[in-house]
Amino acid sequence: MKLTPKQKKFADEYIKTGNAMQSAITAGYSKEYAKARSSKMSENVGIKSYIEKRMEQIASPNILTAEQILERLTGIVTGEITETVVVATPIGVEKTEKTADFKTQISAMRDIMKRYPNNDKLIEQQIRKLSAEADIAQKKAELLSGNNSDINININPFEEDI
Structure with missing residues (x-):
């Protein structure tokens, strides 16, 4: 064609x-x-x-395949892939491993779902709900820590940024 x-x-x-x-x-x-x-x-x-x-x-051996990308995104969502972070302690600094935060996990889920255009609407709504709950939890944490910024909650996480 x-x-x-x-x-x-x-x-x-x-x-x-x-x-x-x-x-x-x-x-x-x-x-x-x-x-x-x-x-x-x-x-x-x-x-x-x-x-x-x-x-x-x-194609190049240095470029991830679609399968490798999906496996990595899945590892982020499931917590199998962690990142090393440096944390201040009373005696100095310490390296520790941590899983991705909810926002990162939800973003990875969205990226996975984009590859499946006929995805289940129930799953899409569940991810949307999780995203809203993560936004609310983040704002609550900001309010409790004294950061009184405006509250903006993303209620449609599937819209593409333009």
Whole structure:
């Protein structure tokens, strides 16, 4: 299947950014069209095939595969992957391992779910609820610590940042 120049530019931009809507706009589609159709464009058989071929061409042993990325994101969500942090103690500093905070875990869950466009709506709503609960817990902690900043709670965590 032959791609139009716009479709090819969309696919090339999508490879760079992973953001279907922004890639469509950069390729020359209107913002309205991009908003309504960009996710369907990335599922187009011709575009998908082109992206897969290009990804094979640019593959490098130094670049993570999609499977490796999903495994790493899953490790973050489950707490199998930890990070080393330096903590101040009364006698100096100490290194310790900690799992990702809830916001990071939720972000990883969102990234995983983006790869499955036909994901279960119940799971999507559960992640949305967890995200709201994490926002509330963070604001409560800020209020208790004396940081009286404005309270903004993200109630739609699945909207892409533009």
